[in-house]
Amino acid sequence: MRPLQSFSGLLALVGLIAHGGAAQAWVRSRTNGCHPVYWSQSCIYLQPDGELTKDLPADQVQRIIQRSIAQWQDRIGGSFLRLIYVPPDGPREARFDRQPTIKFRTGRWCRPGDCQGDRESCYDASAAAITTVFFVNKPDNEQEDGLILDADIELNSVHNQFYDADQLPPRGDGRTLTDLENTLVHELGHLMGLEHTCRSAGDGMPDCTVDHLGQRPPLCSTVLAGMDRDPRLREIAETTMFATAQPRETKKRTPEADDVAAIVAIYPAARDPRSCERPRPRDQCGGGGCALAPHGRTAAAAPLLLLGAILLCMRQRRWSGRTC
Numbered sequence: 001m002r003p004l005q006s007f008s009g010l011l012a013l014v015g016l017i018a019h020g021g022a023a024q025a026w027v028r029s030r031t032n033g034c035h036p037v038y039w040s041q042s043c044i045y046l047q048p049d050g051e052l053t054k055d056l057p058a059d060q061v062q063r064i065i066q067r068s069i070a071q072w073q074d075r076i077g078g079s080f081l082r083l084i085y086v087p088p089d090g091p092r093e094a095r096f097d098r099q100p101t102i103k104f105r106t107g108r109w110c111r112p113g114d115c116q117g118d119r120e121s122c123y124d125a126s127a128a129a130i131t132t133v134f135f136v137n138k139p140d141n142e143q144e145d146g147l148i149l150d151a152d153i154e155l156n157s158v159h160n161q162f163y164d165a166d167q168l169p170p171r172g173d174g175r176t177l178t179d180l181e182n183t184l185v186h187e188l189g190h191l192m193g194l195e196h197t198c199r200s201a202g203d204g205m206p207d208c209t210v211d212h213l214g215q216r217p218p219l220c221s222t223v224l225a226g227m228d229r230d231p232r233l234r235e236i237a238e239t240t241m242f243a244t245a246q247p248r249e250t251k252k253r254t255p256e257a258d259d260v261a262a263i264v265a266i267y268p269a270a271r272d273p274r275s276c277e278r279p280r281p282r283d284q285c286g287g288g289g290c291a292l293a294p295h296g297r298t299a300a301a302a303p304l305l306l307l308g309a310i311l312l313c314m315r316q317r318r319w320s321g322r323t324c
């Protein structure tokens, strides 16, 4: 199992027609064995940690999280995947426990060390968020490699002042003003298994990564430089899964036709496994299986971290040596 940190029917069809043809770009996150990551169940239950950002009232944060989920859910009717919001009920940490978690980091922009033997791991300050996807890592087993078992979203409240761009911006305090919904909708794309629609040096994207047409994703710098004269590049830049965002940006709030087409293609309604049982969150410090292996890679477990909506940052993704 490997943690990797990395959309509906008629609506998607309308979008495709509006764009004059096939979707331009969607990309799946892949394992080292080059298999795309995927969820095998119909329902993903998302729960925030009990302690939310102090930047906004708790009830407003919860509403924004629910709105972000709905931005996807309202568009992916052609997919069997369902994102289901679970209200916070106490402390939750972002680690492999089978409970997809949304966690605000307010003190240090780091994942703390834990009782499983992992040391504190700090992230790039320019990343507004990071999504870690835990998946089965069996490169030689095509059936199982890439099966997602858990995924967590961490939000960087240390360097970002999260706010709701529908309202007047708050008084600045030196942190980057960042629309929470814009960030969350992008991260939810990673959580469902999507990769960025562009690449950059050092982003950790496996060389075998291609878009749904078999093409290597373009460099983010190429997209940004050419988007004003090339409609194809502009379409890529407009996707919710584009790797960078501007401060106060809101355009990633609404998944584009490409983003939606990705989820419908990966999780088509016709192949609904009809499994909506909520996995029992495992004891984060007792645990079993890979939770007991403190260091080093095991045959079946390792983590990959994908940085999320990145503010003017070239790093999008990070590999780590965690075991599970």
Ligand SMILES: [Zn+2]
Residues within 6 Å of the ligand: 006, 186, 190, 196, 242, 243, 306, 307, 308, 309, 310, 316
């Ligand atoms: Zn991202």
